[in-house]
Amino acid sequence: MPLPPAGADCEGGTVLVTGTGIDMALLEPLDRQGLKVRPLASPLTEDQLARELVGAVAYLHGGEERATARALRAARETLRVVAFLGVGYENFVDVAAADRLDIAVTNTPGAATDAVATFTVAQIINANLGIPRRLGDPVPGWHGAEELPHELAARSVGIIGMGANGRRIAEILRGGFGVRVSYFSRTRRPEIERELGISYLPLLDLAAASDILVVMVPETGETRSMVDSTVIGRMPEGAILVNTARPNIVCPGALYAGLEKGRVSMAVFDGFYDPESEEAGELRRDFAGRLLITGHIASHTAEAMRRMVRQAVKSIGNVLTYGSDEHEVGSRSASPFR
Structure with missing residues (x-):
């Protein structure tokens, strides 16, 4: 769909673009509207971003x-919209500061749901079958029957969060593998329970009932460290923790204790804690063989990236022309935690 005409006050304005894997041809509609696209190598420090x-x-x-807030204040005279690729903007954009500065913030809901769900299920399979530990082995090397992995259909999976991503993960697990799935969400979803044949459990009961516990909520003040020592302490011995949301939803100290005591046999992360933090270093040092870490790549398929960029480009055009967009977040939108 073509962009609406850019407002006269934006003629010749600059659109800053950061990130990798972006097909620059998808930004041509911005060029055609008289906007100057300026891609930059990423990531930028706070000072660099403020200057740019x-x-x-x-x-x-x-x-x-x-x-x-400091980076956004530096651009308060001209900046009208921050278009975030993805849905988990909370840890990357100070939306409250943007609201105060009258800067719209948009995201791209639904554009990467299949990519994130498929990646998460793939990591569930990897961890459940112990594939990372067996790579390169010329023979199985089992020491006893107790080391044999379980089929997914024999496992119980609990999902924390039943938004679009959580629902799609449940659909794949139920329809593709016949897995027993339960979930916890602040808002119960009886229609999804009926449709997919899944059950709702309070958080601690969900942890106790899950051989594999999946974290799929955004990071907010409410969800940060919600998977704490109490939750991990209720997990069955040898359970698998899969977090393809944000790392800080899982308390690193609680994770360390869970791995140390054998409550958690393997932990999966897409994106990890601050590499400068002492706790992150200790986890990597002491449990390297039981951590399966990727670099925030779940949403990065060619198809998902195209959908996200197209949606972001449309949002930029809408905000610059009409002053608003359907995918705005912040004070004018409901909480993203589901």
């Missing part, structure tokens, strides 16, 4: 930068 945002009318945020 000065004079920009829009920021397509596809990298790992933190658009802090």
